[in-house]
Every structure is written in C-alpha cells, then in structure tokens.
Amino acid sequence: MTVQRHPATSTVPGARDPLLSVKGLSVLLFTETATVRAVTDVAYTVHRGETLAIVGESGSGKTVMNLAPLGLMPGGVRAVVSGSVRLSGEDLTQASEDRLMQVRGRKVGVVFQDPLSALNPNRRVGPQIEEVFRLRLGLDAAASHARAIEFLRMVGIPEPERRLRMFPHEMSGGMRQRVMIAIAIAAEPELLIADEPTTALDVTIQSQLLELLMRLQKQLGMAMVLVTHDVGVVARVADRVAVMYAGEIVELGTAEEILKRPRHPYTRALLAAVPEPDAPVGSRFTGLSGSPPDLSNPAVGCAFAPRCPLVQGECTRATPMLTQAEGSGHLAACWVSTPQVAERPTR
Ligand SMILES: Nc1ncnc2c1ncn2[C@@H]1O[C@H](COP(=O)(O)OP(=O)(O)OP(=O)(O)O)[C@@H](O)[C@H]1O
Numbered sequence: 001m002t003v004q005r006h007p008a009t010s011t012v013p014g015a016r017d018p019l020l021s022v023k024g025l026s027v028l029l030f031t032e033t034a035t036v037r038a039v040t041d042v043a044y045t046v047h048r049g050e051t052l053a054i055v056g057e058s059g060s061g062k063t064v065m066n067l068a069p070l071g072l073m074p075g076g077v078r079a080v081v082s083g084s085v086r087l088s089g090e091d092l093t094q095a096s097e098d099r100l101m102q103v104r105g106r107k108v109g110v111v112f113q114d115p116l117s118a119l120n121p122n123r124r125v126g127p128q129i130e131e132v133f134r135l136r137l138g139l140d141a142a143a144s145h146a147r148a149i150e151f152l153r154m155v156g157i158p159e160p161e162r163r164l165r166m167f168p169h170e171m172s173g174g175m176r177q178r179v180m181i182a183i184a185i186a187a188e189p190e191l192l193i194a195d196e197p198t199t200a201l202d203v204t205i206q207s208q209l210l211e212l213l214m215r216l217q218k219q220l221g222m223a224m225v226l227v228t229h230d231v232g233v234v235a236r237v238a239d240r241v242a243v244m245y246a247g248e249i250v251e252l253g254t255a256e257e258i259l260k261r262p263r264h265p266y267t268r269a270l271l272a273a274v275p276e277p278d279a280p281v282g283s284r285f286t287g288l289s290g291s292p293p294d295l296s297n298p299a300v301g302c303a304f305a306p307r308c309p310l311v312q313g314e315c316t317r318a319t320p321m322l323t324q325a326e327g328s329g330h331l332a333a334c335w336v337s338t339p340q341v342a343e344r345p346t347r
C-alpha cells in the first residue's frame with residue numbers, strides 16, 4: 001500500500017501553525033437580479049488532522065464559504081472573494097485559476113452531497129477515477145487502473161474490478177458516495193471538504209460513511225471541514241464547530257463547548273430539540289420559527305435579532321463581532337451572552 005499519513009499529522013491541534021487560516025473572508029455573489037452578501041468577514045482556522053464542523057440553517061453561507069475561495073461556485077454565479085484564505089501559508093484568494101485547479105486536485109479534496117451531480121452519468125466509473133490519477137498524479141494507464149482498484153478497496157467497495165465497469169446509476173447512493181470519496185482522496189490531500197456528504201442517505205449508510213471518513217482521515221492524516229445539518233454527526237466526528245447565521249460565524253468553539261454550553265441564542269435554538277451532546281447520527285438540527293434575513297439587503301445590527309428571544313436595544317443598533325469569552329477559547333457574537341463582545345466596524 002502506497003498511501004501514508006502526511007508527516008506533520010502527529011501534530012496536536014493548536015500546537016503548530018494551522019493548515020488553513022481564514023481571515024476577514026467575505027464573498028459577494030452577483031446574480032442577475034441582486035448582489036448577495038453570502039459570507040461576511042469570517043475568520044477561522046483548521047489544524048492538521050483536525051475536524052471542523054460547520055453548521056447552520058439552509059442558505060447561511062456554509063457552502064459558499066468553503067467553495068468560493070477554491071473557485072468552485074455552483075451555478076456559475078460570479079463570486080467576488082475578499083480577505084485571506086491561507087492553505088499551508090499560500091493565500092488562495094491571490095491564486096490564479098490554474099493554480100486553484102492544482103490546489104483542488106492535489107491539496108484539497110471535495111465531497112459533495114450529491115455524487116450524481118459530480119459524476120458523469122454517461123461514463124463508466126472506472127475511466128472517471130483513472131482519469132483523476134492520470135491528470136492529478138501523471139500516472140500511466142496501467143498504474144491509474146491499479147490505483148483505482150486500490151482506492152476503491154480503501155473506501156470499502158468490494159469487487160472493485162467489477163465496479164469499475166459500472167455506470168454511476170448502476171450503483172447504490174452509498175456506493176456512489178464511496179466512489180466520490182475515492183476521487184476526492186486520490187491525491188492524498190491535506191484537507192478534505194465534505195459538504196453534507198451523507199445527507200441524502202439512510203441512517204445506517206450515513207453511519208458507515210462517517211466511519212469511513214474518520215478512518216481515512218486518520219490513515220491519510222487529513223484535516224476535514226464537514227458541513228452538516230446533523231447534530232449526531234457533529235457529536236461523533238467534530239473537534240471544533242463553527243455555527244453560521246446569515247453569512248457570518250456567530251459561534252466557534254470545541255464540539256464539547258458548543259454542544260454542552262452553547263452561548264449564542266441561535267446555537268441554543270438550533271440545539272433545542274436535540275440537547276444530548278451524544279445525539280445519534282440522524283438527529284438533525286431543528287427548523288427554527290421565523291426566517292433568516294435577506295442576504296441581498298442586510299439590516300443594521302445583529303442579523304439574528306428579529307428572531308432572538310433575548311433581543312435588547314443594542315442588538316438592533318450595532319453588529320457584535322465574534323469575541324472570545326473570558327477565560328476560554330470559545331467565541332460568540334452576541335451582545336447578551338458574551339459581555340465583553342466588541343462591535344464590528346461598519347461594513
Ligand atoms: N449559485 C448561486 N446563485 C445565486 N445565489 C446563490 C448561489 N449559491 C448560493 N447562493 C446564495 O448564497 C447564500 C449562501 O448559500 P449557501 O449555499 O452557501 O448556503 P448553505 O448554508 O450552504 O445552505 P444549504 O445548507 O442549503 O446547503 C444563500 O443566500 C444562497 O441563496
């Protein structure tokens with residue numbers, strides 16, 4: 001087996017420079033009818049070998065935050081990215097399109113929710129995987145074929161030679177997702193971004209795929225950013241959690257802190273229906289009453305204020321910045337729950 005851990009992954013999270021360091025990241029999307037402030041001034045880090053879960057309601061900016069800096073915007077919408085996104089020190093916001101393509105293939109692997117949209121339905125699976133090894137690693141046809149078999153085995157697909165001859169629609173959803181995972185890790189990336197990788201599957205398959213991701217992460221020494229709606233997944237997999245609301249990170253801390261002692265009223269509301277910190281996989285965050293704000297027309301103050309049970313005067317006057325609570329590494333952006341919170345400069 002040629003697959004090995006990245007050498008630096010014996011690092012304890014926090015002990016060295018982060019693998020990914022995001023600062024002041026904002027993303028504007030220009031649609032035909034509006035300018036959407038999809039992500040506003042977010043900052044976070046991901047250390048080697050660590051798993052950061054990103055949670056938040058639909059439309060809160062989780063996908064755009066992760067994919068726009070890599071030049072991957074669904075629907076071909078024009079995205080303007082500002083701030084810095086450093087991967088092993090290299091600022092991706094300054095990278096050329098060619099360089100981003102290399103980064104996507106070799107340094108960062110991406111697994112999407114729907115593998116059917118990422119696989120070509122008209123081609124057998126084998127050539128699609130083999131192509132990845134040829135293009136990303138420069139292997140010849142025989143070596144690519146051997147590697148494809150090796151990687152299908154690694155992601156738990158039995159009889160890989162036979163599966164390589166199948167079309168995507170001949171496989172189950174879980175198996176297709178395993179194929180996507182094999183493609184994402186083909187170049188043994190340092191970072192795996194998994195955007196709701198198990199959402200469309202039944203709970204047993206979800207659990208198996210999570211086990212697989214956790215095993216591969218250890219084996220390859222990858223860091224993982226996992227976008228999820230499932231509190232059970234967070235409890236099982238995440239080291240740290242970032243909670244997003246209306247394009248902003250409103251709370252950031254260890255999984256234990258966030259699940260046991262959430263500070264932001266939004267996080268508390270999300271967790272309300274599943275308060276046990278060791279919720280089983282399949283326990284989704286709740287639907288909250290009210291709707292998130294229109295990101296093409298942001299209001300003054302805290303974006304959650306119109307839905308917040310703790311709202312007070314300050315909340316509709318100024319935007320709270322993500323601020324560390326005294327004596328902990330746990331950050332929240334809330335005037336009420338985090339007394340030392342700072343005001344965000346006007347946008
Ligand atoms: N291709 C696109 N064209 C126009 N607007 C988009 C596009 N993709 C995302 N957006 C907008 O950007 C904002 C953030 O969307 P994003 O997909 O990042 O949210 P999300 O939190 O990942 O949601 P979900 O959990 O449903 O995947 C939303 O207002 C969304 O409508």
